[in-house]
Amino acid sequence: MPYAIEFWFEFGSNYSYLSAMRIEAAARATGAPLAWRPFLLGPVFRELGWESSPFLAQREKGEYVWRDMARRAAKYGLPFRRPSVFPRRALLPMRVALLAAGEPWMGEYCRRIMHLAWAEDREIDDPAPVLAALAGLAPDPQALVAQAGGEAAKAALRDRTAQARRLGLFGAPSFIVDGELFWGDDRLEDALEAAAKCG
Amino acid sequence: MPYAIEFWFEFGSNYSYLSAMRIEAAARATGAPLAWRPFLLGPVFRELGWESSPFLAQREKGEYVWRDMARRAAKYGLPFRRPSVFPRRALLPMRVALLAAGEPWMGEYCRRIMHLAWAEDREIDDPAPVLAALAGLAPDPQALVAQAGGEAAKAALRDRTAQARRLGLFGAPSFIVDGELFWGDDRLEDALEAAAKCG
Numbered sequence: 001m002p003y004a005i006e007f008w009f010e011f012g013s014n015y016s017y018l019s020a021m022r023i024e025a026a027a028r029a030t031g032a033p034l035a036w037r038p039f040l041l042g043p044v045f046r047e048l049g050w051e052s053s054p055f056l057a058q059r060e061k062g063e064y065v066w067r068d069m070a071r072r073a074a075k076y077g078l079p080f081r082r083p084s085v086f087p088r089r090a091l092l093p094m095r096v097a098l099l100a101a102g103e104p105w106m107g108e109y110c111r112r113i114m115h116l117a118w119a120e121d122r123e124i125d126d127p128a129p130v131l132a133a134l135a136g137l138a139p140d141p142q143a144l145v146a147q148a149g150g151e152a153a154k155a156a157l158r159d160r161t162a163q164a165r166r167l168g169l170f171g172a173p174s175f176i177v178d179g180e181l182f183w184g185d186d187r188l189e190d191a192l193e194a195a196a197k198c199g
Numbered sequence: 200m201p202y203a204i205e206f207w208f209e210f211g212s213n214y215s216y217l218s219a220m221r222i223e224a225a226a227r228a229t230g231a232p233l234a235w236r237p238f239l240l241g242p243v244f245r246e247l248g249w250e251s252s253p254f255l256a257q258r259e260k261g262e263y264v265w266r267d268m269a270r271r272a273a274k275y276g277l278p279f280r281r282p283s284v285f286p287r288r289a290l291l292p293m294r295v296a297l298l299a300a301g302e303p304w305m306g307e308y309c310r311r312i313m314h315l316a317w318a319e320d321r322e323i324d325d326p327a328p329v330l331a332a333l334a335g336l337a338p339d340p341q342a343l344v345a346q347a348g349g350e351a352a353k354a355a356l357r358d359r360t361a362q363a364r365r366l367g368l369f370g371a372p373s374f375i376v377d378g379e380l381f382w383g384d385d386r387l388e389d390a391l392e393a394a395a396k397c398g
Contacts, residue, residue, distance in 0.1 A: 058247055058369060060367045061370075071389065168259045169259075170257060170259040180266075186383075
């Protein structure tokens, strides 16, 4: 039995997009159980002393990231549009993701939100896009969105983010397999291999 | 005919080690001509506003890098020892590398220097290890090392480093194929693919 793979991600993270679109099928092919771990990257960056995405801190690197994204998306056959806003706020869809993390439709929900943000360059931190993404998946999207705006859901996402810090996470996507950290979409295959090996 | 692949690297860069050990065989397999481009990473980092390696700027990321290095080296079947000194000075072997960049034994020289630094945790910024690496390769190692200490060789490496900045390089290893920049050992395969495709 392969180990589980924990997928730590954030809708506002461009490399998380690449992994979120691929990971469910990839984990299924390996037989590794997949645990979705939405967490907020902003507070983690701020605690590490960065005001915003490290991609914004350095112009050359920042420009390179979008070229790299376009190439990587093409390699995976994923649509990609360079965002007009970066980083993009994602609080509401993230809170919904945490509430829905154990649902069988979690993967599809995440892919829909990611598609809005990274293929359509749309804002996602609003009830409308979140409700659209939940349509046909959640039994009561309105109730779920209302719940996501409540104090308990907010606290839960803060706790999850604090847990990310305790685990030593410093970026997204990150994968954890049997306590071992893998960072970056380009380590997804290594993480899956570790999950399959450790069985 | 595939495009050439330019390999921009520095002996003091750990991820450059992974690429330097693999690139000659990989390029040969693709048929892409390989151009060795040694440059100094330190001045580039300083111009970008970093005092030293970005891996030292952030503890979690820094620790992760060594874990990642160990895993990646194992994946490629390369020996690796976490260095007792980082970043390690490499001025003399870098100047020799620039002088030798067009020689048929350049690859073997680079692999020997890299092996000393990253598999044996040895200092490399001295005549002794450089002479050892040149043994049996260069017709007159002593003369080459003497030449590398001269003003012309120093200026040449400074010029090459300035060229790296003009090209927008911000880290190593970097690969350039037909004007397109690829950054990081984990993009070597993409760069080779681009070289093969663009033919």
